[in-house]
């Protein structure tokens with residue numbers, strides 16, 4: 001039942017941590033208070049404003065965010081609410097969701113009997129080729145039959161790069177040796193696709209360092225030939241506002257149906273994601289979360305808002321686990337977590353499968369209240385090894401019920417594992433804390449309203 005290890009390895013986005021920290025601080029002005037006044041609201045909104053500006057959110061977007069939040073928060077509803085702090089947090093949450101783009105936006109592709117086309121656009125190095133492969137892999141997993149077309153004929157190694165990626169993920173790549181006209185390559189790709197029952201054609205294009213006329217002319221010509229179902233701009237999240245400006249220009253010159261933000265894994269600020277929809281009107285559809293073909297996620301505004309508020313992204317966490325482990329196991333584990341039936345035995349199972357682990361920290365970041373609380377040093381691998389040794393020195397019975405581990409058993413376990421009684425006690429304490437956290441997580445996942453309550457408690461200092 002390696003829920004944790006798998007999640008750890010596969011879901012590693014320590015995104016937005018700075019922003020999350022700042023916003024959490026801002027909410028302390030109001031959250032958990034039984035009564036708030038206009039001054040509290042002003043203070044909180046001011047602090048949020050600073051947080052957004054530091055996150056490199058577009059100034060106009062910040063203003064709009066601030067004004068609409070103040071307007072709503074100062075309404076009767078909040079000041080007179082039974083729990084005004086929670087009410088305020090909810091307003092901020094809903095605003096974030098709306099600025100991030102409301103609901104998740106799926107690709108608008110056509111049925112399997114016609115070939116859908118996706119044109120990938122963007123500046124040099126933004127991640128077009130990588131994202132083309134990632135998208136293809138994703139669509140394949142969803143049951144479609146995608147194919148990649150190598151229409152970047154300018155950069156010398158571009159075709160080869162796409163071929164290698166395609167090979168790696170088992171997706172056909174259409175290329176023409178020595179070709180110089182992307183429209184011609186596209187037509188060849190469609191031919192091949194028709195013969196091979198391909199239903200989605202993903203077209204990788206040339207990027208330039210800057211937006212220039214020649215680039216736009218080539219892309220316009222390709223667009224007119226392809227008439228794509230999706231025109232996706234691939235932009236680097238780390239470039240913040242300039243990603244938003246690029247999206248605006250591409251939309252005006254070529255037309256976009258959506259945006260993929262890459263390098264989300266390294267974006268601690270979040271300015272691009274928060275400004276994009278408001279400035280360009282185009283939805284953020286996917287995010288790139290690493291260099292590997294699987295590091296690609298649909299963009300869920302509500303979940304990201306939750307993470308910015310430090311509530312953790314439990315839904316993604318559980319979903320991600322479900323993707324890779326048996327549904328039944330996932331459900332059983334969820335039940336265990338809810339009922340606090342998670343035992344030391346389960347923990348040992350987890351630890352044993354954590355051998356290939358990536359970053360535990362990033363998984364913990366997804367747990368409500370843990371954002372910014374744990375650093376990588378807190379959980380080094382030597383420590384995990386020690387935990388495994390201590391757990392292995394317990395009897396099965398002890399692992400099934402840690403409450404029976406009294407002083408003499410602790411002594412025996414310490415001797416058996418070559419540790420000390422204090423270290424055994426520390427492990428049990430840690431386990432209890434972890435179990436409590438899991439219970440909250442499980443509840444949170446089932447009942448979004450619980451998230452609000454949890455927020456209030458967290459802000460009140462309950463878990464910090």
Ligand SMILES: Nc1nc2c(ncn2[C@@H]2O[C@H](COP(=O)(O)OP(=O)(O)OP(=O)(O)O)[C@@H](O)[C@H]2O)c(=O)[nH]1
Nearest residue numbers: 124125126127128129130207262263288289290291
């Ligand atoms: N960390 C991280 N790296 C990424 C991500 N997406 C792409 N990269 C890396 O960014 C670099 C550029 O990616 P490419 O896909 O080659 O970019 P491109 O837009 O096709 O570049 P050109 O073809 O030169 O215009 C590569 O080293 C990728 O591994 C991501 O989401 N996260």
Ligand SMILES: [Mg+2]
Nearest residue numbers: 128129152158
């Ligand atoms: Mg490329």
